[in-house]
Amino acid sequence: MDVSELKMLPAGESDGTKVCVKVPGPALTYQNIHYCIRESRGPCRKRGPEREILKNVSGIMKTGLNAIMGATGSGKTSLLDVIAGRKDPRGLRSGQVLVDNKVVTSDLRLMSAYVVQDDILMGTLTVRENLLFSGNLRLPRKQYSTADKKKKVESIVQELGLEDCADTKIGTAFIRGVSGGERKRCSIGMELITSPTLLFLDEPTTGLDSNTANSIIALLHRLSRGGRTIIFSIHQPRYSIFKLFDHLTLLHKGETVYTGPAVKAVDYFQSLGYRCEAFNNPADFFLDITNGEVLSSMPTEKSLAELYRESHYCAAVKEELKCITGPSDLTTEVESKAASYATSFFYQLKVVCWRTMLNVFRNPQTSYAQMVMNILSALLIGLIYYQMPLTLPEALQNRIGAFFFLIINMVFGNLSAVELFINERAIFVHENSGGYYRTSVYFLSKVFVDLLPNRIVPIFIFSSISYYMMGLNPSFTAFLCFALTMSMVSLAGVSLAFLVSASVSTFAMANVLITLPFVFMMVFGGFLVNLNSMLNWLSWLKWASIFRYGLDAVTINEMKGQVFYSDNATLTGEMYLESQGIDYSVWGFWQNQVALLGIILVCMTFAYVQLRRINRWK
């Protein structure tokens, strides 16, 4: 739309400054919002007393730039999250949020867009690839062909001025990427893909230098003139930013101290006896007032919130809200409706798998390092146990020692898998709750693209190097059974790591939770202690040991049919297996694989359940 067509009507109407656009954006109203939190305290996470963080706040936000300002901890982000339907509805004690007089449901939430403070983007993908990812998943395939989606991405690239960096990667800890401002623009672009008319942004200028912050707000201002209602929290904007605001909501300790046209705010506070000095930035002036650093020339016992409640601005809001009626309770409505998706399960799976694959290939430290580590450790083990003889006693000692070493290597080599869901937790929560894809799609993409090729291919290479260097049973079937056992042991270790990774949000906690079971499983593996001589009530733990199943399987695979000899005696592999109480029948071997498969399936299922249980609310 041509900007010259736009004209600001004179400010000062009771409802605030009106922005003239061809098609206005939705009007968002919120009424008597009481929001409480209950913090957990102490090591037992005992629930503390309830704390009210939003106290009876009401307001109306219309087409244009609607800023929510206030000092740190005043409740800006909480208000933004409540009205955007992102805050845990359990904390909402009363109040109602309506968009164009309709209650906020999850469908309505998907129509709007929310740009989080920390830009959550896939760092290994370029700006254009990230935008296309959003477009592919969030634009219905019935209405948009692939060419349409590409066209839409190109129009957003141009609208946001991202042409120069469209093919630059966003950047990770290892890759130098786009600048902070370009990152923020890309985050906004990810949300603009669905052409939302209601856009929420949490502190869009935080962390940016003042010129970049200026250009971001100028961009939002331009977008708002296309008929959008843009609502954002902001901390302490400079004047050139402040003067672009159409509507201002000022909070102090969870209460409204002003809501109305931004251009009228200085006059309002001057009418209360606060003097804004010449050249002072109004935004700084307001924060000085709420922080008590500027005093009124008309001292009163009343608080700023009480004075606001007596003002004509508050009366005007109340008057307008009186005409708007909606259902009495918001909470149930928000909770009950499941999110709907623009695309089918299989299409989502294809798009998310493609992104996961690109991410794996462009993250050398995970894919290539895994391969190199496996080759190096195979060579090391191969050299230590090079061409093991059949003479006793070293034949048995070396074989059992080598198998134990191999299993340890397979299990502990997967400790890095605990990073998987922790690293990407923020991006998963953001995209999943933003309606990009289902939880099952994300989980399966990790299994198909990350788990299988990243864990199984290197293990087959590892097995072929170490197996033939150690001079184990030369039959090819025996080699395949060995490689299969190594893969199953590794997958069982990874699935336990997946479960831990999906259950906790910090590496420190994940490391403790994964190391403990691995160490216990190692003790109950049958190498460090004779399981038959253990206390009965303790020995059941061997049934949960990945080590025991792995060790038994490779021992049966190697020993069965072998004959070991010393100067004056011979010992068959079967005799050794019997002495250890290992069932060496065909089922005896396969029951270990079945048990490992059982562990994999149980851990994977619980990992998926845990991913579903991750708290999406802020």
Ligand SMILES: Nc1ncnc2c1ncn2[C@@H]1O[C@H](COP(=O)(O)OP(=O)(O)OP(=O)(O)O)[C@@H](O)[C@H]1O
């Ligand atoms: N989920 C939560 N758990 C615990 N405390 C919370 C939660 N959400 C908000 N609070 C508390 O509520 C108060 C208001 O928080 P909020 O993030 O809305 O403030 P803010 O004005 O956005 O602050 P800042 O500018 O520092 O981001 C703070 O004291 C904060 O600690």
